[in-house]
Amino acid sequence: MKHYTSIEDIEDINSWIAEAKALKGSPLKHVELGKNKTIGLLFFNSSLRTRLSTQKAALNLGMNPIVMNVSGDAWGIEFGDGTVMNGNKAEHIKEAAAVVSQYCDIIAVRAFPTLTDKAKDESEQVMNAFKKYASVPIVNMESATGHPLQGLTDALTIAEHAKVDRPKVVLSWAPHIKALPHAVANSFIQAMQKMDVEFVIANPEGYDLNREITKETPVYHNQEEAFKDADFVYTKNWSSYEDYGKVNNTDPSWMITKDKIGKAKFMHCLPVRRNVVVEDAVLDTDSALVIEQANNRTYAAQLVLKKILENL
Amino acid sequence: MKHYTSIEDIEDINSWIAEAKALKGSPLKHVELGKNKTIGLLFFNSSLRTRLSTQKAALNLGMNPIVMNVSGDAWGIEFGDGTVMNGNKAEHIKEAAAVVSQYCDIIAVRAFPTLTDKAKDESEQVMNAFKKYASVPIVNMESATGHPLQGLTDALTIAEHAKVDRPKVVLSWAPHIKALPHAVANSFIQAMQKMDVEFVIANPEGYDLNREITKETPVYHNQEEAFKDADFVYTKNWSSYEDYGKVNNTDPSWMITKDKIGKAKFMHCLPVRRNVVVEDAVLDTDSALVIEQANNRTYAAQLVLKKILENL
Amino acid sequence: MKHYTSIEDIEDINSWIAEAKALKGSPLKHVELGKNKTIGLLFFNSSLRTRLSTQKAALNLGMNPIVMNVSGDAWGIEFGDGTVMNGNKAEHIKEAAAVVSQYCDIIAVRAFPTLTDKAKDESEQVMNAFKKYASVPIVNMESATGHPLQGLTDALTIAEHAKVDRPKVVLSWAPHIKALPHAVANSFIQAMQKMDVEFVIANPEGYDLNREITKETPVYHNQEEAFKDADFVYTKNWSSYEDYGKVNNTDPSWMITKDKIGKAKFMHCLPVRRNVVVEDAVLDTDSALVIEQANNRTYAAQLVLKKILENL
Numbered sequence: 063m064k065h066y067t068s069i070e071d072i073e074d075i076n077s078w079i080a081e082a083k084a085l086k087g088s089p090l091k092h093v094e095l096g097k098n099k100t101i102g103l104l105f106f107n108s109s110l111r112t113r114l115s116t117q118k119a120a121l122n123l124g125m126n127p128i129v130m131n132v133s134g135d136a137w138g139i140e141f142g143d144g145t146v147m148n149g150n151k152a153e154h155i156k157e158a159a160a161v162v163s164q165y166c167d168i169i170a171v172r173a174f175p176t177l178t179d180k181a182k183d184e185s186e187q188v189m190n191a192f193k194k195y196a197s198v199p200i201v202n203m204e205s206a207t208g209h210p211l212q213g214l215t216d217a218l219t220i221a222e223h224a225k226v227d228r229p230k231v232v233l234s235w236a237p238h239i240k241a242l243p244h245a246v247a248n249s250f251i252q253a254m255q256k257m258d259v260e261f262v263i264a265n266p267e268g269y270d271l272n273r274e275i276t277k278e279t280p281v282y283h284n285q286e287e288a289f290k291d292a293d294f295v296y297t298k299n300w301s302s303y304e305d306y307g308k309v310n311n312t313d314p315s316w317m318i319t320k321d322k323i324g325k326a327k328f329m330h331c332l333p334v335r336r337n338v339v340v341e342d343a344v345l346d347t348d349s350a351l352v353i354e355q356a357n358n359r360t361y362a363a364q365l366v367l368k369k370i371l372e373n374l
Numbered sequence: 375m376k377h378y379t380s381i382e383d384i385e386d387i388n389s390w391i392a393e394a395k396a397l398k399g400s401p402l403k404h405v406e407l408g409k410n411k412t413i414g415l416l417f418f419n420s421s422l423r424t425r426l427s428t429q430k431a432a433l434n435l436g437m438n439p440i441v442m443n444v445s446g447d448a449w450g451i452e453f454g455d456g457t458v459m460n461g462n463k464a465e466h467i468k469e470a471a472a473v474v475s476q477y478c479d480i481i482a483v484r485a486f487p488t489l490t491d492k493a494k495d496e497s498e499q500v501m502n503a504f505k506k507y508a509s510v511p512i513v514n515m516e517s518a519t520g521h522p523l524q525g526l527t528d529a530l531t532i533a534e535h536a537k538v539d540r541p542k543v544v545l546s547w548a549p550h551i552k553a554l555p556h557a558v559a560n561s562f563i564q565a566m567q568k569m570d571v572e573f574v575i576a577n578p579e580g581y582d583l584n585r586e587i588t589k590e591t592p593v594y595h596n597q598e599e600a601f602k603d604a605d606f607v608y609t610k611n612w613s614s615y616e617d618y619g620k621v622n623n624t625d626p627s628w629m630i631t632k633d634k635i636g637k638a639k640f641m642h643c644l645p646v647r648r649n650v651v652v653e654d655a656v657l658d659t660d661s662a663l664v665i666e667q668a669n670n671r672t673y674a675a676q677l678v679l680k681k682i683l684e685n686l
Numbered sequence: 687m688k689h690y691t692s693i694e695d696i697e698d699i700n701s702w703i704a705e706a707k708a709l710k711g712s713p714l715k716h717v718e719l720g721k722n723k724t725i726g727l728l729f730f731n732s733s734l735r736t737r738l739s740t741q742k743a744a745l746n747l748g749m750n751p752i753v754m755n756v757s758g759d760a761w762g763i764e765f766g767d768g769t770v771m772n773g774n775k776a777e778h779i780k781e782a783a784a785v786v787s788q789y790c791d792i793i794a795v796r797a798f799p800t801l802t803d804k805a806k807d808e809s810e811q812v813m814n815a816f817k818k819y820a821s822v823p824i825v826n827m828e829s830a831t832g833h834p835l836q837g838l839t840d841a842l843t844i845a846e847h848a849k850v851d852r853p854k855v856v857l858s859w860a861p862h863i864k865a866l867p868h869a870v871a872n873s874f875i876q877a878m879q880k881m882d883v884e885f886v887i888a889n890p891e892g893y894d895l896n897r898e899i900t901k902e903t904p905v906y907h908n909q910e911e912a913f914k915d916a917d918f919v920y921t922k923n924w925s926s927y928e929d930y931g932k933v934n935n936t937d938p939s940w941m942i943t944k945d946k947i948g949k950a951k952f953m954h955c956l957p958v959r960r961n962v963v964v965e966d967a968v969l970d971t972d973s974a975l976v977i978e979q980a981n982n983r984t985y986a987a988q989l990v991l992k993k994i995l996e997n998l
Contacts, residue, residue, distance in 0.1 A: 105447075108448055110447075110448035110465070110470065110474075111473055114474065115476070115477055128738060130734075131447065134758070135729075136734035136737070140960070146960075153734070154958075157956050157976065161735055165738040165741070166742075333469065335464065337458040353476065360477060405722065417759075421759065422786075425759065426785075446758070644781050645778075645781065646778075647776065649769065649770040650770060665785065665788065672789060
């Protein structure tokens with residue numbers, strides 16, 4: 063593996079989960095592996111978990127993390143080919159990516175979608191430009207259409223908490239006041255499709271995700287039906303994919319409640335809006351795995367960095 | 375000691391001062407103590423001295439510091455209990471504090487007061503929420519009502535520079551154009567009350583601090599009287615406590631001058647507005663201990679982190 | 687050498703180039719030299735290359751870098767002498783520089799010019815104040831009138847790529863939509879004047895640089911004439927020096943093209959606006975040394991830090 067920018071970069075999810083569990087058991091075992099190696103964490107957008115867990119993962123491998131908020135710390139970056147750069151962008155990605163490659167052995171990038179230009183978002187302009195113009199491996203810390211560090215984390219968390227051989231996992235949409243990306247949902251779907259689980263999706267009409275990602279996964283427009291006998295309810299809001307980036311539905315009856323999920327474990331990538339996406343009664347009990355998911359972010363990132371370092 | 379969020383967390387200030395002096399003499403003696411341990415420095419507000427000195431202290435103990443400007447780097451944080459989060463705050467402190475605890479062995483927090491809502495400020499909402507919801511020790515890098523790393527620093531500085539057994543220490547208000555917090559003054563008072571010094575406070579009428587903190591300490595409304603035979607004049611502006619957060623007085627006659635302090639040493643936590651709070655003639659001579667105070671911030675922080683690390 | 691704030695601080699550029707080449711060959715040879723030493727990187731302005739390369743250089747020497755965006759992270763800084771600080775600046779450079787010196791063994795500073803106040807810019811107010819009031823060595827990461835880390839980098843790059851004993855080097859102005867500083871041009875000129883090269887400058891009328899810097903270097907107002915038989919074309923926009931800080935000329939005929947430079951190598955400090963300053967056809971071929979220049983930033987910075995550390 064050179065880059066890690068999609069769940070599709072995982073060859074065998076079960077062996078990756080086993081390796082991640084081993085790292086979690088001995089996080090400092092490979093503290094010499096990344097010695098004198100540098101990882102650049104480039105943020106085009108806000109971040110809490112990803113920012114901290116990826117630094118922690120790098121430190122566990124002995125690496126030196128260098129963190130940059132691209133917009134605030136450096137220059138506006140132009141991505142267009144052949145552009146006459148007489149606007150507000152001072153540096154082209156061709157230079158920026160190649161330049162950062164001179165100082166960093168790995169570059170990790172966070173770049174959210176526009177949610178207004180579907181074609182641009184689906185082209186994964188930023189992530190692909192870094193892959194094309196950087197000379198070092200690229201790690202996706204959430205891009206326009208995927209959040210593969212989160213997806214790997216979630217697979218690990220489900221593997222750790224499954225009490226039956228083939229648990230039932232539901233990905234459920236929930237209401238939110240703002241237009242949110244599809245990235246977390248997409249990567250979770252791709253991860254579940256690789257695992258030995260019974261996996262279904264629940265969302266209102268008009269909120270079906272990209273068919274090229276959901277593929278054969280059953281999609282319910284009735285949340286109650288989807289939740290039947292669920293072992294894990296993974297919740298996430300996303301804006302409409304069909305009516306791209308729009309918030310056409312904030313129906314509170316889709317909020318996750320203790321009554322609805324019963325004995326199922328509740329999962330969410332965080333941050334989560336309490337009593338909008340999910341009621342307090344779910345988050346404040348053992349039903350919620352959200353903090354354990356946050357913890358597992360470290361080991362998912364550490365596994366990815368370890369594999370890249372071993373391949374340098 | 376688990377947390378360090380108040381001067382009240384110091385059991386025996388004299389032994390702490392002795393230990394801090396020892397650290398100052400051999401700052402790298404315990405460089406193995408914090409190895410592979412991480413401290414998260416979370417800033418809700420600006421910081422120069424605290425930002426740098428706490429990092430330096432952590433590095434002297436071999437720790438890895440991770441610094442975050444919460445507002446700019448991550449998400450708006452909700453502190454209310456049971457809130458329906460459909461406003462501009464994307465993450466609840468219950469999750470945020472628990473999540474950061476997954477990546478950091480110690481969390482240090484700076485969160486200034488509102489200076490408009492006295493009850494909220496006095497509840498120490500942010501610091502107490504971190505103590506409640508984080509699973510790791512919390513260090514106060516200046517909260518609504520206290521700045522205990524500064525208070526410990528000041529105690530150390532006075533102990534180092536005292537030329538008599540029981541020096542006279544005056545805390546004097548001085549004018550300022552903006553509404554400033556009471557935190558530094560409060561922690562300084564609490565530190566002086568624990569030391570063997572003659573301690574008095576000087577401030578204009580209407581500027582008395584919280585009686586629950588000043589307690590039996592004499593309060594003069596006549597600066598000249600208070601300064602008589604002073605060995606140390608610690609200066610700080612604060613907004614009115616009685617008429618909470620208001621700037622009702624900018625009387626320049628309260629500015630500290632060379633004439634006023636005579637042979638006394640001048641102290642201030644910095645940043646200080648020259649020729650508003652204190653005249654150049656004081657700061658530009660040996661009367662001023664302000665840079666030595668800044669230096670001692672490292673060893674106060676290092677002592678606190680060392681005690682917490684030893685107790686992990 | 688105590689400080690490094692100008693190309694004039696280089697005693698013998700040829701021996702420095704030789705040392706930088708050696709560091710580039712074995713970047714980790716001196717990884718013990720800076721152990722437990724801290725460098726503070728203070729940015730008053732945006733930075734990508736300087737931010738990352740100086741951190742990388744420090745890490746290669748085993749140092750701990752601490753990075754601060756002064757304006758956003760800390761307080762507005764007053765530089766005037768004797769000022770009554772009742773405006774929007776909360777801290778005086780006298781304190782700020784002395785305070786940072788308590789935590790950092792070296793302080794590196796970036797502070798751009800105003801481009802409106804020539805006298806202030808030429809006084810190098812910020813850099814000189816740090817030199818005056820800090821108690822530790824100061825490194826210039828680009829100031830009002832110079833960028834000596836870049837100038838040293840460029841000297842190294844030319845030395846590495848020269849194919850004749852005394853190559854011809856042209857510094858050419860190129861158009862740009864914004865008012866840019868003279869710092870990079872000035873330091874490049876000073877570096878070339880110290881090297882054994884044939885050096886000329888090309889710029890439109892009204893764009894001559896400071897005569898105290900250009901000295902005897904020939905200045906052409908005809909780009910074609912200047913480029914004749916050039917081995918290296920170093921390109922940079924600058925605003926007018928005579929009509930200080932003004933953009934009186936954006937003549938596109940001064941843009942660098944493949945046709946114009948022929949076999950010459952193209953150099954630029956980056957960031958560069960494509961198809962405004964230089965056409966894609968130059969940057970996208972082997973003619974361009976810009977990425978190698980970016981790489982050499984690490985070794986220029988590392989040499990400077992090494993020399994300072996050895997002298998502490």
